[in-house]
Amino acid sequence: MKKPIFQGSAVAIVTPFSEGGVDSAKLRRLVDFHLNNRTDAIVVCGTTGEASTMPDSEHLETIRIVVEQVNGKVPVIAGTGSNDTAHGAVLSKEATARGADALLIVSPYYNKASQEGLFRHFEVMSKASDLPIVLYNVPSRTNLNIDPKTICRLADFSNVVAIKECNLMQVPEVQYLCGDKIDLYSGEDGVVVPMLSLGAKGVISVAANILPAEMSRMVHSFLDGDVNTARDIQISLSPLISALFSDVNPIPVKEALNILGWNIGNCRLPLCEMSDDKQLHLAAVMNGYDFSAHKEALKGVSQ
Numbered sequence: 001m002k003k004p005i006f007q008g009s010a011v012a013i014v015t016p017f018s019e020g021g022v023d024s025a026k027l028r029r030l031v032d033f034h035l036n037n038r039t040d041a042i043v044v045c046g047t048t049g050e051a052s053t054m055p056d057s058e059h060l061e062t063i064r065i066v067v068e069q070v071n072g073k074v075p076v077i078a079g080t081g082s083n084d085t086a087h088g089a090v091l092s093k094e095a096t097a098r099g100a101d102a103l104l105i106v107s108p109y110y111n112k113a114s115q116e117g118l119f120r121h122f123e124v125m126s127k128a129s130d131l132p133i134v135l136y137n138v139p140s141r142t143n144l145n146i147d148p149k150t151i152c153r154l155a156d157f158s159n160v161v162a163i164k165e166c167n168l169m170q171v172p173e174v175q176y177l178c179g180d181k182i183d184l185y186s187g188e189d190g191v192v193v194p195m196l197s198l199g200a201k202g203v204i205s206v207a208a209n210i211l212p213a214e215m216s217r218m219v220h221s222f223l224d225g226d227v228n229t230a231r232d233i234q235i236s237l238s239p240l241i242s243a244l245f246s247d248v249n250p251i252p253v254k255e256a257l258n259i260l261g262w263n264i265g266n267c268r269l270p271l272c273e274m275s276d277d278k279q280l281h282l283a284a285v286m287n288g289y290d291f292s293a294h295k296e297a298l299k300g301v302s303q
Helices: 024-035 056-070 085-097 115-128 148-154 168-181 189-197 212-223 227-236 238-244 251-259 276-286 292-297
Strands: 008-012 041-044 076-079 102-106 133-137 160-165 183-186 202-205
Touching (some): 024 292, 041 056, 056 076, 056 085, 085 102, 085 115, 160 168, 168 183, 168 189, 183 189, 189 202, 189 227, 202 212, 212 227, 227 238, 251 276
Parallel strands (some): 008 041, 008 202, 076 102, 102 133, 133 160, 183 202
């Protein structure tokens, strides 16, 4: 059995942008907000962090800033995936040099690799760094599924320790084939409790950007045996989670943070702002939740 990178809720943290690039001051404040609100790990430069629209220099500097601000308090998991194997290996080496605790590596998109091609891609990634690796299976974005048998082959590498799984239907087969060779993390906020019931160790969450303590409480309640509380939290968050995915992630969650006063800017093209009706719906849904932790975090902050 491999040691889990974390148990609980990891935030897939957004990247604040200004006209000059990444707004490092706001990024540091967001990190502090999560450290003060029960977040168990921070995933930087993933899908929600808009890594795909960052040049490498900016990508790696963002990782460095988060590592520095976290200062060892929770694990920092750096996204280093690419559809170019050699490029992904370089990113992984450079993220390691900047102090990341683990790597999140999405399956290569667009190229339409075979399962053998996927295996060889991740084999190169596993040799590029000694850090623990979280595979990321998100067929809705990559148009490519990492099959359970391939996942189990990859789990034979000592540093392939976990998978962020967005294909819920194959989780039982992964668990059956792999057992404790690899840890599971939910990649879907709407089905965290079902994933936990199938043996997941936690979630890598979009919703944790705005309700980190609730996401963490949900997971830890389940892991501590309080299934009813975990279930109740999952159900109570359902309207908010639906609103956060009413448009392409991370468009709605960045809008939500802007509504809450963070002024983190919009997404980079080709992603653009939500339509007016979707913005109004998101704001209306948010009225049903307690965001007082954000007000506390932003006290005395000049935006």
